[in-house]
Amino acid sequence: MSGIDKRIPITIVSGFTGYGKSDAIAHILKSKAADLRTVVLTQNVDRIKNMVESAADCVQLKGNCGCCSFRSELTSQIYDIANTGKYDYMLIESSDAADPEELAETVAVEMENDDQDDEAEEDDAEVDECERVAGEKVKQILKEGGLVKFVKMDTAVTIVDGEKLLNDFHSTEFVGDGEKNDEDDEEEESTLTDALIAQIEFADIVYLNNASKMSEDAKMHAEGVVKSLNHRATVVQVDNAAVDAKDVIHSGLFNPEQSFNPQWLQSVKNPNGGDSYTNKNDIESFVYRRKVPFHPARLAKLFKESFHFIQQSDAQDAQEDEWEDQEEEVVEDKGKGKAAAIEEDKEEPAQMDEITTENIVDAIDRKQKSVFASLLRAKGSFWIASRAAVGGAIQASGPVLSAASGEMWYTKIPEDEISQISPDEQKYIKDVVFDEKFGDRRQEIYIVGGPNFNRNEVEQALDSALLTDDEFNTYKSIYDKQMGVFDKDEELSKAFDGDSEFVQWVDDLIMALLDQEEEDEQ
Template sequence: MNHILKNKEGLKVAVIVNDMSEVNIDADLVKQGGFSRTEEKLVEMQNGCICCTLRDDLMKEVERLADNGDIDYIVIESSGISEPIPVAQTFTYIDEELGIDLTQKCSLDTMVTVVDANRFWEDFSSGESLLDRKEGTDENDTREVIDLLIDQIEFANVILLNKVDLLTKDDADELQAVLHKLNSEATVIQTINSEVSLEAILHTHLFDFEKASQGAGWIKELNEEHHTPETEEFGISSFVYRRNRPLHPERFMKWLENWPVDIVRAKGFFWLASRNNMAGLLSQAGTSIMIQAAGEWIATYATEEREQTLKEEPELRAKWDEQFGDRINELVFIGIDMNTAEIIETLDRCLLTNEEMNQDWATLKDPLPKFTVSA
């Protein structure tokens, strides 16, 4: 924030700062830079998260600043624990309850994520929750640090890989390659003290909600018809595990408990024999592994609804199995020095055998946690 305001290049910049702590440290730092409230229109937003309890306040504040008409750009520093998609949605729809339509007053230009290069791998493997770090919104906020960090990386237009002066060049370049693999659409810039050319982050016109929603590396990998092998610089690679046979719940549970350490990121859909009607969604980053319901398989729909869905999505019909419909395992793995052959082999052992395919799957012992349903 200090860097942007000091180098604003003639722009009239309004800054909205949201900090979860009682003392708004970030806002204090900006103030200490010598910027008056009247000129810079510094707005502090406290006691809540920008993506939930303060969303209404955010909309009102942006509308007020836009209506004043004497600024060129608004920079919003959301809390480090803010989820990016709800923040972005604030600028893409009309809030009828508040009577605010920001789409007529401003547009979202760029989503920027700052990654602490010196702490990334520590955060990645810490297994800490926001509550562990006393940063949760309340006592029920069980989100893990790495999940939030990955969400912010995968949704960004620009990623600032900061504090690279604390790493060797090879380590910084390797981490940059990992970030590029996690989000190939984003521009990754190595920085010290977050100093970056303003033209890289202001007035870029980079943000597109639909494109950002599909920018994550795992989604791109899943949607590719044919996987193109990478040069595998730094040993970073990815692949999709696809199988049209269900997973045995006990064997799959054991596989999850012995997660390969060389996998950095995994996400996708899985078919569990003991939960034949419901698709599962697996998401892994670091030590965090989550499974949840991803909705019923289309094969379970009533005939009329199923046919209508297949008519609207012909690509599904092209992959339709006569016996099992759209049920499939499609898991994307991104990692460093991954033993791909071993991962595939051990996952294949989790699939039902020919004999088990003829058994009553409902009788299989299922030790996996119950599916949670995404809100």
């Protein structure tokens, strides 16, 4: 009997307010096959209690976003509930903005002690008392074996409004309270489309709510979109969010190896090349693969003409943080003159265009007039001619496309860092994509297109941004020169005008490489 798993199973229910998430929770509680003692963690305690006349307890959910700043509070709360001995099952109703993957990681991933966080707390005398207490509780949980000793993930459920699903990929709405207007409110940084994709990609079961109001074509397309984003998910059509408990309670559907390995990544890493994935629902997905770099100016022009183009810049974030720290010190010292001097000396980094409703509305109009009108999702890595050491990471959802620093190309990773790459990834690189001259440099972007998607036109548009034969010869001549990677990047940037369209990329591996070059020179 010692082999019996006594951990409390957890089902996470995701979805947007008004799409049937709370109704789904109510149906689960009303239809549970066994008389399970169930607790619901929710931010809508009163609503759930009013909907369900049962013995189920509702607890105000803390730290629901799952991000680092709240994870310790959420961990502590789940641990306390599990240790009451009162419950057989736990339901978590996530907020609109919560990423279900991050919530599941809190439950299912082995906890590690973060010494850096401990040092930060010691240095910060103004750490919130609640955070401090939660941090102490996490240390206690670690000593007892971590949260995985008390609870386990069972099912990830996502409720979508079937009628609105395709339109939501062109939405101008934000999750949270509305348009992003508060830098401290992380929930408002994501568009509804971003949050929707995250919820679908991680789900074990996706419920198409209001199915009876949908045409057969709409049902077919909606299911096709879900399957293109997540092949493993079961798609169920319902009305009034009538979710049956037997489908989501003790289902055992959660599989960490599959759940934490999203569909787009599986398709990209397909050793057979991952050609077209057109499914029976008239939704097409494929992997755009090329072994020629993009010209930075033409690529940026294509992105800006077709999307709301934003960029992630660690360099800009670090610079702004440094300015804020300096100004706080000045305020404390009441040095107004010094503050003015700092303001004057600021060298403004490349500004990232903010995600606002106005910008998204404008982007939707541009996108609808482009070859990308029916594109629903794009994610992967790209090779830009002006960067020798590191690739770019691209992500498009609806009318928004972002670019950022991705992984360092395999050939440039210092030997002592290669061990951090999984054996499967190393095998894929060596056996499938490796080139004797350029290593693993390539374009590898997973693309999902909705109804009326024209793959050929999309590929032609992307191909037009690649280097021409003459430009590629110029690239090769610079690439072959014996010089440091940063000198090489500088020369490539001069050769291919337009690199300024891409903000500075900063990566720990690049900095490690810089340190290595300095050591070699010495």
